[in-house]
Amino acid sequence: MLRTIIAAGAGAFIGAAALAQTDRYEMPADVAGTARALADTALDSDLAWDIVESLTTEVGPRLAGTPQEARARDWAVAKMEELGFENVRVEEFPLDLWTRGRSIYEEVAIVSPYPQPLYATSLGGAAPTPEGGLEAELVFFDSFDDLLAFDGAEDALRGKLVFVNDRMVASRTGEGYGWANRKRRQAWLEAENRGAAGVLIRSVGTSSHRFAHTGMMSFPEERMPEIPALAVSAPDADQIERIHHSGETITLRLRTHAGWRGEVVSGNVIGEIPGRETPEEIVVIGGHLDSWDLGTGALDDGAGVAITMAAAHLIDQLPENPRRTIRVVLFGAEEVGLVGARAYANARLADGTIEDHVIGSESDFGAREVWKFSSNVGPEALPVMDAMAREMAFLGIIRGDNESGGGPDMIPLQYMGVPMAALEQNGEDYFNFHHTPDDTLDKIDPGELAQNVAAWAMFVWMAAELPVDFRAGEDEAEAGDAAR
Amino acid sequence: MLRTIIAAGAGAFIGAAALAQTDRYEMPADVAGTARALADTALDSDLAWDIVESLTTEVGPRLAGTPQEARARDWAVAKMEELGFENVRVEEFPLDLWTRGRSIYEEVAIVSPYPQPLYATSLGGAAPTPEGGLEAELVFFDSFDDLLAFDGAEDALRGKLVFVNDRMVASRTGEGYGWANRKRRQAWLEAENRGAAGVLIRSVGTSSHRFAHTGMMSFPEERMPEIPALAVSAPDADQIERIHHSGETITLRLRTHAGWRGEVVSGNVIGEIPGRETPEEIVVIGGHLDSWDLGTGALDDGAGVAITMAAAHLIDQLPENPRRTIRVVLFGAEEVGLVGARAYANARLADGTIEDHVIGSESDFGAREVWKFSSNVGPEALPVMDAMAREMAFLGIIRGDNESGGGPDMIPLQYMGVPMAALEQNGEDYFNFHHTPDDTLDKIDPGELAQNVAAWAMFVWMAAELPVDFRAGEDEAEAGDAAR
Numbered sequence: 001m002l003r004t005i006i007a008a009g010a011g012a013f014i015g016a017a018a019l020a021q022t023d024r025y026e027m028p029a030d031v032a033g034t035a036r037a038l039a040d041t042a043l044d045s046d047l048a049w050d051i052v053e054s055l056t057t058e059v060g061p062r063l064a065g066t067p068q069e070a071r072a073r074d075w076a077v078a079k080m081e082e083l084g085f086e087n088v089r090v091e092e093f094p095l096d097l098w099t100r101g102r103s104i105y106e107e108v109a110i111v112s113p114y115p116q117p118l119y120a121t122s123l124g125g126a127a128p129t130p131e132g133g134l135e136a137e138l139v140f141f142d143s144f145d146d147l148l149a150f151d152g153a154e155d156a157l158r159g160k161l162v163f164v165n166d167r168m169v170a171s172r173t174g175e176g177y178g179w180a181n182r183k184r185r186q187a188w189l190e191a192e193n194r195g196a197a198g199v200l201i202r203s204v205g206t207s208s209h210r211f212a213h214t215g216m217m218s219f220p221e222e223r224m225p226e227i228p229a230l231a232v233s234a235p236d237a238d239q240i241e242r243i244h245h246s247g248e249t250i251t252l253r254l255r256t257h258a259g260w261r262g263e264v265v266s267g268n269v270i271g272e273i274p275g276r277e278t279p280e281e282i283v284v285i286g287g288h289l290d291s292w293d294l295g296t297g298a299l300d301d302g303a304g305v306a307i308t309m310a311a312a313h314l315i316d317q318l319p320e321n322p323r324r325t326i327r328v329v330l331f332g333a334e335e336v337g338l339v340g341a342r343a344y345a346n347a348r349l350a351d352g353t354i355e356d357h358v359i360g361s362e363s364d365f366g367a368r369e370v371w372k373f374s375s376n377v378g379p380e381a382l383p384v385m386d387a388m389a390r391e392m393a394f395l396g397i398i399r400g401d402n403e404s405g406g407g408p409d410m411i412p413l414q415y416m417g418v419p420m421a422a423l424e425q426n427g428e429d430y431f432n433f434h435h436t437p438d439d440t441l442d443k444i445d446p447g448e449l450a451q452n453v454a455a456w457a458m459f460v461w462m463a464a465e466l467p468v469d470f471r472a473g474e475d476e477a478e479a480g481d482a483a484r
Numbered sequence: 485m486l487r488t489i490i491a492a493g494a495g496a497f498i499g500a501a502a503l504a505q506t507d508r509y510e511m512p513a514d515v516a517g518t519a520r521a522l523a524d525t526a527l528d529s530d531l532a533w534d535i536v537e538s539l540t541t542e543v544g545p546r547l548a549g550t551p552q553e554a555r556a557r558d559w560a561v562a563k564m565e566e567l568g569f570e571n572v573r574v575e576e577f578p579l580d581l582w583t584r585g586r587s588i589y590e591e592v593a594i595v596s597p598y599p600q601p602l603y604a605t606s607l608g609g610a611a612p613t614p615e616g617g618l619e620a621e622l623v624f625f626d627s628f629d630d631l632l633a634f635d636g637a638e639d640a641l642r643g644k645l646v647f648v649n650d651r652m653v654a655s656r657t658g659e660g661y662g663w664a665n666r667k668r669r670q671a672w673l674e675a676e677n678r679g680a681a682g683v684l685i686r687s688v689g690t691s692s693h694r695f696a697h698t699g700m701m702s703f704p705e706e707r708m709p710e711i712p713a714l715a716v717s718a719p720d721a722d723q724i725e726r727i728h729h730s731g732e733t734i735t736l737r738l739r740t741h742a743g744w745r746g747e748v749v750s751g752n753v754i755g756e757i758p759g760r761e762t763p764e765e766i767v768v769i770g771g772h773l774d775s776w777d778l779g780t781g782a783l784d785d786g787a788g789v790a791i792t793m794a795a796a797h798l799i800d801q802l803p804e805n806p807r808r809t810i811r812v813v814l815f816g817a818e819e820v821g822l823v824g825a826r827a828y829a830n831a832r833l834a835d836g837t838i839e840d841h842v843i844g845s846e847s848d849f850g851a852r853e854v855w856k857f858s859s860n861v862g863p864e865a866l867p868v869m870d871a872m873a874r875e876m877a878f879l880g881i882i883r884g885d886n887e888s889g890g891g892p893d894m895i896p897l898q899y900m901g902v903p904m905a906a907l908e909q910n911g912e913d914y915f916n917f918h919h920t921p922d923d924t925l926d927k928i929d930p931g932e933l934a935q936n937v938a939a940w941a942m943f944v945w946m947a948a949e950l951p952v953d954f955r956a957g958e959d960e961a962e963a964g965d966a967a968r
Contacts, residue, residue, distance in 0.1 A: 057726050060600030068599070104601050105589035115552070116544030116780070117588050119921060209693050210779075210921040235924035239780070242541045295694075296600070296723070437603060437694040440719035 025383035027391055031465050035391050035458040038314055042454035047313060049446045051079065051306035052367075056296040056441045064290040064333035065097035065264040072289045076269040076305075076330050083313045085271030085328065092267040093343035095333050098125055101257025104294055104437070108200075108230060111135060111251040114243065118236040120200065121294065122258040123184060124216035124336060126229040129198070133255035134228065136161045136197045140244040144183035147190050158195035161252055162187065163202075163232075165241060170206040174365065174427035180204045185218035188229040198228040198254060202237035204431070210235050211436035214292050216336050228256050266290070266332040268340045271309075273316045275325040275464065282353070283464045284327045284360040284418070285312070285456070288334030288409055295439030299430065303444060303452070304363035304407075305330055311456035315464070322464035324358060331409040334364070338408055345412035357418040359463050359470045362407025363456065366434075367444040368426035370455040374400030376420040377470040384468045385421070392458050395451055400424060419470035421463070423455050509867035511875055515949050519875050519942040522798055526938035531797060533930045535563065535790035536851075540780040540925045548774040548817035549581035549748040556773045560753040560789075560814050567797045569755030569812065576751040577827035579817050582609055585741025588778055588921070592684075592714060595619060595735040598727065602720040604684065605778065606742040607668060608700035608820060610713040613682070617739035618712065620645045620681045624728040628667040631674050642679035645736055646671065647686075647716075649725060654690040658849065658911035664688045669702035672713040682712040682738060686721035688915070694719050695920035698776055700820050712740050750774070750816040752824045755793075757800045759809040759948065766837070767948045768811045768844040768902070769796070769940070772818035772893055779923030783914065787928060787936070788847035788891075789814055795940035799948070806948035808842060815893040818848070822892055829896035841902040843947050843954045846891025847940065850918075851928040852910035854939040858884030860904040861954040868952045869905070876942050879935055884908060903954035905947070907939050 027035075055075060062072040073090055080088045100106065100122055108120040139160045141147045147164055150157070164183045169176030183201045191199040205213035212231040219225075232240065243250055269289060275281060287304025291297020312326050333339035348354045359377070373392055375385040382402060389399035405411065406420030414420050433439045463470075511519075539559060546556040557574055564572045584590065584606055592604040623644045625631045631648055634641070648667045653660030667685045675683040689697035696715040703709075716724065727734055753773060759765060771788025775781020796810045817823035832838045843861070857876055859869040866886060873883035889895065890904030898904050917923045947954075 053726070057723060057730075058598050060594075060598055060723075103589070103591060105587070105591075107587060107589075110544075114542050114544055208926055209695075210924065211694070235780075235922075235926050238924075238926055239541060239544075242537070246541075438719070440694065440722075442692055442719050442722055 023383060025387045027387045031462060032391055034318065035461050038457040038461055039395065039454035041314055042311070042457045043450050045310065045314065045450060045453065046446070048306040048310035048449050048453045051309055052298060052302040052444065053441055054079065055302045055305060056298045060296045061293045062289065062291050062297060063099065063293040064336045064339070065095045065266050066099065069266060069290050069332060073267055073269050073332070076289055079309070080269065080271035083309065084316055086274055088271040090267045090269050091343065091347060092265050093339065094263050095266040095336070095339055097261040097264045098259065098336065099261055100293060101128065101259060106230070107255040108232070109253050111253045113248045113250070119210045119212060119233040120230045120236065121212040121214045122256050123214060123229045123231055125219060125225060126188070126217070126256070126258045127225050127227055128257050128259050129228050129254050133253055134197060135251060135253045138163050138240065138250040138252055141165060144187060147187060150194065155195065157191065159197050162191035162196045162199045163240060164199070165202045165237060167202065168204055168206055168431065170428060170431065172426055172428050174430060177204070177431060181215070184215050184231065188217055188225045188227060189220065192225060192227050196227060200230050200232050203231040203233050205434060205436065206431040207433070207436060207438070208234055209438065211438050213435040214294060215435050224260065228254055228258070230254070230256070266340060268332050268344050269330040271328050273312050273321055273326040275323050276321040277323040279325045280356050281324040282327045282357050283324055283460055284329060284357050284413070285362065285460060286329035286331060286409065287363050288331040288340065290333055290335055292335055292435050294435070294437040296441065297439060298441045298444055299366040299439050300434055301334070301364045303367035303449060307363045307449065307452045307456055310453045311460050314453070314457045315461050322461060323467060324464040326460055326464050334409055338411060341409035342412050345416055349416065354416050354418065357413060359419045359421055360406045360410045360413050361421045361423065362409045363423065363452065364407045364409065365425045365427055366430040367449050367452065368428070368430070369448045369451045370395065370397055370423045371426050372398050372400040372424040373459070374404035374422040374424055375402050376404050376406070376414065377402065378419065378472045380472040381419070381468055381470045384466065388459060388462050391462070392455055395455050397455060417471070421459060423459060425452070507867060509871045511871045515946060516875055518802065519945050522941040522945055523879065523938035525798055526795070526941050527934050529794065529798065529934060529937065530930070532790040532794035532933050532937045535793055536782060536786040536928065537925060538563065539786045539789060540782045544780045545777045546773065546775050546781060547583065547777040548820045548823070549579040549750050550583065553750060553774050553816060557751055557753050557816070560773055563793070564753065564755035567793065568800055570758055572755040574751045574753050575827065575831060576749050577823065578747050579750040579820070579823055581745040581748045582743065582820065583745055584777060585612065585743060590714070591739040592716070593737050595737045597732045597734070603694045603696060603717040604714045604720065605696040605698045606740050607698060607713045607715055609703060609709055610672070610701070610740070610742045611709050611711055612741050612743050613712050613738050617737055618681060619735060619737045622647050622724065622734040622736055625649060628671060631671060634678065639679065641675065643681050646675035646680045646683045647724060648683070649686045649721060651686065652688055652690055652915065654912060654915060656910055656912050658914060661688070661915060668699055668715065672701055672709045672711060673704065676709060676711050680711060684714050684716050687715040687717050689918060689920065690915040691917070691920060691922070692718055693922065695922050697919040698778060699919050708744065712738055712742065714738065714740070750824060752816050752828050753814040755812050757796050757805055757810040759807050760805040761807040763809045764840050765808040766811045766841050767808055767944055768813060768841050768897070769846065769944060770813035770815060770893065771847050772815040772824065774817055774819055776819055776919050778919070778921040780925065781923060782925045782928055783850040783923050784918055785818070785848045787851035787933060791847045791933065791936045791940055794937045795944050798937070798941045799945050806945060807951060808948040810944055810948050818893055822895060825893035826896050829900055833900065838900050838902065841897060843903045843905055844890045844894045844897050845905045845907065846893045847907065847936065848891045848893065849909045849911055850914040851933050851936065852914070853932045853935045854879065854881055854907045855910050856882050856884040856908040857943070858888035858906040858908055859886050860888050860890070860898065861886065862903065862956045864956040865952055865954045868950060872943060872946050875946070876939055879939050881939060901955070905943060907943060909936070
């Protein structure tokens with residue numbers, strides 16, 4: 001479906017020619033006024049806090065495919081109905097279940113030279129140790145690149161435990177995560193290909209506490225690990241590093257019960273605020289409902305669930321709905337490989353409504369303040385995004401670039417051409433908690449959470465009210481080709 | 485043995501009359517100069533860091549009475565000999581061993597209304613659950629005082645799990661600890677007396693992380709608990725609190741293997757810098773060698789071990805030893821009830837050398853900077869302590885009062901009349917780490933550790949060089965009665 005930029009009721013007219021002349025879009029006063037009023041209401045509202053408190057308390061951890069995730073779906077349906085969302089529904093999809101096994105606790109210890117327990121956790125997708133455990137010598141790699149480049153004797157790693165020591169860099173943008181995650185995702189494969197009996201990594205994340213950061217590994221060509229793979233907390237990795245550099249040979253003992261458990265059901269929960277004029281046009285937002293098993297998923301991603309539900313609910317309290325439909329999708333099985341996101345996008349391909357998604361954005365980076373508004377839209381819509389950013393500036397938000405994604409669960413939709421916006425959060429301390437037992441409600445600041453809701457309510461309102469074609473570009477407008 | 489205040493070689497003369505007139509003692513210039521030189525050397529030295537790094541890495545956790553504590557004694561003997569201490573020896577004593585059992589991990593979970601695992605740890609001295617575990621309803625008490633005052637129906641707590649929710653206050657002095665610790669020490673008894681099946685407390689400590697603070701309980705009249713007793717991390721206690729206040733009944737499931745294991749051997753490790761003039765006079769300092777099992781005992785009390793060993797060693801590098809002997813005692817079995825401290829004091833009673841201990845002090849409050857110099861000495865020695873404080877002022881140290889203790893392991897000696905000094909450390913964040921898995925080397929700042937060594941080297945040097953009778957007071961001087 002081709003959409004052109006049309007005149008807004010409020011008198012705005014945006015056309016390529018006009019934009020080329022002025023390169024500035026003036027937000028209609030009534031739209032801006034409502035946006036500001038929504039923000040003011042959001043800043044005074046506890047709604048998002050109440051939602052994330054309810055989810056993390058009444059459901060708690062909710063690993064994809066487990067009964068806990070099913071309880072989270074029940075919770076989400078009930079909460080959406082309570083808040084007055086319409087068309088509330090669950091879209092189920094199949095999932096291969098991986099779990100840690102018997103307990104959240106896994107046994108890892110130095111046997112020699114200096115016997116002591118270590119704090120570690122299996123990575124998602126890891127195989128278990130043999131039932132009685134596994135004892136082997138550790139081979140130390142300073143970095144994942146050193147492991148990649150390792151061309152020692154053919155049996156140098158055979159039967160050994162590979163340890164990879166890369167450190168993650170903390171930053172507001174979280175950009176150290178991708179680099180650090182290479183070892184989490186791929187070290188098992190490099191180690192297994194070289195005959196290792198197991199692999200351990202210095203925990204991804206920036207915590208100095210004795211928590212190990214779990215997270216999914218990657219499985220090229222559907223090959224699954226046959227060896228145990230664990231993350232070791234930073235202080236324990238320090239310990240290994242010190243002993244290694246003293247020249248001693250380290251022997252570890254592991255006993256884990258992780259593994260794949262067969263096919264189960266997961267699902268996405270969907271609710272809507274129907275549009276008053278063009279209800280077939282969808283502004284899609286949301287967070288993901290699943291979490292890792294170690295914490296209660298407050299930051300990842302109870303906060304995103306709460307922020308987007310609360311923002312949509314506040315808009316629903318306006319005297320009349322915005323032009324377009326606001327669809328909140330609470331994705332299942334994000335942590336284990338964007339399974340819910342892919343299921344959602346494929347279902348929209350199947351029902352022919354991908355192009356009805358005018359813009360998308362997910363909140364999935366914790367609960368600190370939004371500080372930057374980025375986008376990935378057609379050039380003709382850029383002045384509108386700039387204008388949105390100007391409206392949000394009073395919240396301490398700057399305008400970012402037009403190269404952004406829209407959050408992990410938006411990747412399949414973006415790949416299919418849906419324009420994206422990103423309300424970027426301060427991630428300076430996100431990786432102190434992320435994917436560890438320490439991802440709990442007390443790590444959320446209610447004031448910063450409310451600032452998020454204010455920003456989201458403004459953006460979602462403006463995106464749903466302004467009849468802007470976010471896809472339209474100088475080249476793409478006519479073709480409707482938005483596969484960027 | 486009665487000691488009088490005598491003329492120092494440096495020309496100082498301290499007498500009751502002189503003090504009464506001036507109330508000010510001038511530190512002899514050569515003593516002050518050496519003290520300052522020692523501090524300057526200490527501030528540039530890595531020795532304490534190297535010691536605590538070695539202990540926490542090469543021994544790691546060292547629960548009293550375990551083979552790990554025995555390894556710590558071997559380590560301490562070797563380290564003292566390597567550093568040139570004289571008369572290095574171990575004084576063994578018997579100990580009733582308590583351990584957590586199979587693992588540092590203990591299983592605690594909410595069964596209903598919202599199933600989820602909790603992070604918790606047995607308190608020292610606790611009984612285990614029945615082998616298969618224990619499932620029971622939780623009864624919530626806002627505070628330990630509420631439990632003490634509880635006069636509900638006779639069977640109101642029978643078979644239930646008592647939960648006590650007091651919060652600890654953080655402070656520079658750590659004074660919130662004693663109040664918070666009442667529940668840790670005594671809640672088991674109040675619960676057991678009322679027929680409870682177990683007791684759980686909100687973790688003592690000020691951490692917002694998902695660690696539970698272990699620590700010994702108290703056993704009045706040698707009565708031992710027959711019920712499990714655990715601390716629950718603060719975020720998990722928050723979770724229990726929220727669910728309780730929502731009106732729901734909470735059922736928990738516990739499975740622990742804690743218990744007493746019979747009599748074993750522990751010991752104190754002792755080394756000396758012999759005095760050049762009055763070697764029978766002893767300035768006794770030290771830390772404790774044992775730690776809890778969850779962390780590596782870096783702050784509690786690897787730091788104290790390192791600070792006092794390093795300070796003594798720096799003094800030993802002077803051209804000549806101070807007048808008096810410096811004795812470093814690394815106490816065993818502190819955490820489980822000052823067992824090593826009592827063994828040491830009793831052995832000194834037996835060998836008649838208690839009164840040779842001219843002053844004592846232990847470092848056992850982490851590794852943050854020393855900020856206050858307090859004392860508990862006879863009134864005639866007060867001007868000397870004031871003068872010592874003036875010398876240390878450039879390190880950011882103020883003079884405290886004369887009512888202090890000298891650290892936990894000094895309690896029996898102080899009770900027997902030994903004067904005390906306290907180099908008080910900043911404890912603002914000590915209880916974020918204390919008695920948890922998070923007590924690890926990375927929590928020590930090398931610069932602050934070196935400041936400690938500087939302060940200790942100054943104090944120990946001055947106490948061992950100045951021929952001051954720290955016991956002497958207007959009333960007590962003749963009687964030699966120092967049982968204050």
